[in-house]
Amino acid sequence: xxxxxxxxxxxxxxxxxxxxxxxxxxxxxxxxxxxxxxxxxxxxxxxxxxxxxxxxxxxxxxxxxxxxxxxxxxxxxxxxxxxxxxxxxxxxxxxxxxxxxxxxxxxxxxxxxxxxxxxxxxxxxxxxxxxxxxxxxxxxxxxxxxxxxxxxxxxxxxxxxxxxxxxxxxxxxxxxxxxxxxxxxxxxxxxxxxxxxxxxxxxxxxxxxxxxxxxxxxxxxxxxxxxxxxxxxxxxxxxxxxxxxxxxxxxxxxxxxxxxxxxxxxxxxxxxxxxxxxxxxxxxxxxxxxxxxxxxxxxxxxxxxxxxxxxxxxxxxxxxxxxxxxxxxxxxxxxxxxxxxxxxxxxxxxxxxxxxxxxxxxxxxxxxxxxxxxxxxxxxxxxxxxxxxxxxxxxxxxxxxxxxxxxxxxxxxxxxxxxxxxxxxxxxxxxxxxxxxxxxxxxxxxxxxxxxxxxxxxxxxxxxxxxxxxxxxxxxxxxxxxxxxxxxxxxxxxxxxxxxxxxxxxxxxxxxx
Numbered sequence: 001x002x003x004x005x006x007x008x009x010x011x012x013x014x015x016x017x018x019x020x021x022x023x024x025x026x027x028x029x030x031x032x033x034x035x036x037x038x039x040x041x042x043x044x045x046x047x048x049x050x051x052x053x054x055x056x057x058x059x060x061x062x063x064x065x066x067x068x069x070x071x072x073x074x075x076x077x078x079x080x081x082x083x084x085x086x087x088x089x090x091x092x093x094x095x096x097x098x099x100x101x102x103x104x105x106x107x108x109x110x111x112x113x114x115x116x117x118x119x120x121x122x123x124x125x126x127x128x129x130x131x132x133x134x135x136x137x138x139x140x141x142x143x144x145x146x147x148x149x150x151x152x153x154x155x156x157x158x159x160x161x162x163x164x165x166x167x168x169x170x171x172x173x174x175x176x177x178x179x180x181x182x183x184x185x186x187x188x189x190x191x192x193x194x195x196x197x198x199x200x201x202x203x204x205x206x207x208x209x210x211x212x213x214x215x216x217x218x219x220x221x222x223x224x225x226x227x228x229x230x231x232x233x234x235x236x237x238x239x240x241x242x243x244x245x246x247x248x249x250x251x252x253x254x255x256x257x258x259x260x261x262x263x264x265x266x267x268x269x270x271x272x273x274x275x276x277x278x279x280x281x282x283x284x285x286x287x288x289x290x291x292x293x294x295x296x297x298x299x300x301x302x303x304x305x306x307x308x309x310x311x312x313x314x315x316x317x318x319x320x321x322x323x324x325x326x327x328x329x330x331x332x333x334x335x336x337x338x339x340x341x342x343x344x345x346x347x348x349x350x351x352x353x354x355x356x357x358x359x360x361x362x363x364x365x366x367x368x369x370x371x372x373x374x375x376x377x378x379x380x381x382x383x384x385x386x387x388x389x390x391x392x393x394x395x396x397x398x399x400x401x402x403x404x405x406x407x408x409x410x411x412x413x414x415x416x417x418x419x420x421x422x423x424x425x426x427x428x429x430x431x432x433x434x435x436x437x438x439x440x441x442x443x444x445x446x447x448x449x450x451x452x453x454x455x456x457x458x459x460x461x462x463x464x465x466x467x468x469x470x471x472x473x474x475x476x477x478x479x480x481x482x483x484x485x486x487x488x489x490x491x492x493x494x495x496x497x498x499x500x501x502x503x504x505x506x507x508x509x510x511x512x513x
Contacts, residue, residue, distance in 0.1 A: 043255045044162060048171045050228040051158045052178035054114060054151030057121045057221055059182025061144045062090065062310070063338075064218060066187060068211035071199075076134040083459065089138040091452035093145020094152065095445045101153035102441025110158045110235045113150050118226030120147030122219055129208070129216035144218075145448075153444045156428030157437055161235040162256055166493065169352035172428050176421030177345045182221075184338035190214050191335055237433055240268045268433065294439050296487055297427055301447030303480040304423045307368050308473030309415050310451055311458050312337065312408060333405070337412055344416035356492040357422050358484060364418025365481035371411035372474035378404040379466035419480070429491050 065072075065087050072086060097120075105113045124144025131137035155175050163171040197203065197210035204210040233255055239248035245265055252258040252265070290298075351360065378400045431439040461469040 044164070044171070044257060047162060047232050047255055048159045048174050049178075050232050051114070051155050052174040053221070053225040053228055054117055054155040055175040055178030056182035056185070057117075057218070057225055058148045058151050058155075059179035059184075060186040060218055060221060061121060061124065061148050061182075062094075063183040063186040064190065064214050065090075065141075066190060068190070068214050071209065071211040072134070072137065076137075082134065085456060086134055086138055086141070088452050088455035090141040090145035090148065091448050091455060093142035093147075094149035094448035095145075095452065097146035097149025097151075098153050098441055098444035098448055099149070100441070101150040101444075102437040102439075104150075105154055105157070105238075105437045106241075109238050110154050110161075111229055111232055113154045114158075114229035114232070115226060117147040117150040117154070118222055118229060120144060120150070121222035121225065125216055125218035125222060129212040129214075131212075149444065149448055152447070153437070153441050156424045157440050158232075158235055160425075160428030161237045161436075162233075162251065164257055167353060168429060169357070169425050169492065170349050172425035173345065173349040173352055173421040175424045175428075176416075177342070177349060180338065180341040180345050180416065180420070184335065184342055185221075186214075186218075187335045187338050189217050191332060193217070237268055237436075240265055290442075291435075291439075293431060294435075294442060296489075297430060297439055297443035298446045299483060300423050300426060300488070301443045302450045303476060303483060304419050305447055305450035305454055306473070306476035307372070307415065307419070307480065308454055308458075308470070308476075309412075309420070310455055311469070311473075312412060337409055340409055341412050341416040341420070344413045345421055348417045348421045351417075352422060352425060353492060356490050357426055358488055358490045360418045361422055361484045361488065362481060364414050364422075365477055365484065367414025368411055368419070368477035369474050369481065371407045371414060372470050372477055374407040375404055375411070376467045376470040376474055378407065379470060382466060426488070426491065429494075430489070 069083065069087055072083070097117075101113055104116075120143055124140050124147065127140030127143065128137055131140060155178075156172060159172050159175060160168060193204060193210045193213050199210070202210060204213050233251045234247065236248040236251040236256065239245070239251065248265060248268075249261045252261050258264045348360070381397075381400045383397075427440050427443050458469060461472070
């Protein structure tokens with residue numbers, strides 16, 4: 001099948017013809033455009049939601065520590081450093097899970113990885129809830145992290161590979177919506193369980209403290225995720241790579257809604273080297289050992305974490321207690337913040353395929369920079385108060401406590417409407433078919449390592465100065481703006497088969513002209 005091409009122009013000269021700058025415009029495949037558009041049916045939405053349940057567990061598992069961290073510290077008599085490591089230890093498992101999920105998915109398929117992730121979530125929830133000591137707890141948190149890492153790779157890759165191009169952004173954003181719903185459910189269940197027991201450290205049922213039940217509550221969505229994964233069809237791109245064309249045709253027609261199935265399979269075959277097994281060595285390139293497009297994915301992941309979003313979700317209860325709220329009020333504020341995140345993620349889903357990825361990221365960077373800068377200023381007015389046990393904490397008085405609370409929620413809005421969902425959308429779609437799973441695995445692993453660095457360093461940074469911590473996050477938000485402006489290509493409306501390593505070159509040419 002021959003592929004036709006069309007010139008893609010950013011504008012025209014006064015006479016209606018191309019400007020000189022457009023002489024180097026890129027040529028993209030329009031074979032998909034010439035075919036009838038894919039039908040959008042309920043099946044594709046259903047399987048995307050099923051895959052995104054991994055994101056729900058991702059959010060639940062990473063945020064459940066929020067309501068338990070103070071009780072864990074007291075029960076196991078932890079130092080600030082060890083308490084920070086207990087919180088962030090799961091992220092080491094996340095990095096490992098993300099790193100290995102790509103090669104495993106390439107060899108065995110996307111669905112088996114989802115099933116393994118569900119089992120890891122289940123084991124972690126029970127083990128963490130019944131932990132005998134802090135190192136036992138850390139071990140089970142790392143096991144859960146393996147599941148989170150795997151889910152963070154496989155869900156965006158799977159959703160991108162089964163979605164029609166014209167709604168891929170919206171369906172890909174379901175991953176982030178599921179994450180924030182998982183965070184909300186985790187924080188809400190934490191608040192309910194702590195309220196029922198009269199405190200997270202108090203006994204609730206069967207002689208077990210409430211904080212233990214916070215972990216064990218994760219067993220329910222873990223089982224549901226596993227059952228849903230059993231019903232999902234395999235990715236058509238994986239099936240084509242394995243020569244299973246009949247199965248791929250069925251998925252493309254029945255779920256993705258492709259009308260010209262044979263045409264689409266031919267396009268997929270041209271972007272996949274079926275004679276060569278995919279491996280991480282395929283990512284090697286001239287820029288510090290990696291292909292430029294892989295570096296784009298890695299830096300998107302790192303900036304998403306370096307703005308400090310997970311500090312809000314991991315430590316928000318402790319943070320709001322430090323500015324004068326009691327435990328129940330702090331938990332309630334954390335839940336409200338999570339609801340805000342859900343609402344703005346829905347807004348992002350509605351806009352992403354209309355506005356595009358780059359513009360939304362740029363606006364988000366500006367919003368995060370301003371809100372984080374205000375938080376840094378607000379906490380410069382905090383006073384240190386020494387507790388009876390000899391520890392010190394920052395106390396913030398009005399009106400700065402209110403300003404900090406509003407700025408934190410503005411930050412959540414800016415992040416949740418842009419960088420939260422759109423990074424996952426881009427990671428799922430920006431890489432060529434031939435390296436998608438492996439490149440996404442590396443980018444996701446980098447994300448979890450960055451998350452670990454930020455989460456582990458926050459207690460130490462905040463003990464020096466909360467202004468230092470939030471000032472650093474504000475600086476990262478500012479850098480993220482220039483990174484997107486100069487390096488990140490627009491992918492709105494492109495077929496996955498049009499995603500090539502030349503996207504970086506195209507972005508550079510567009511910036512020059």
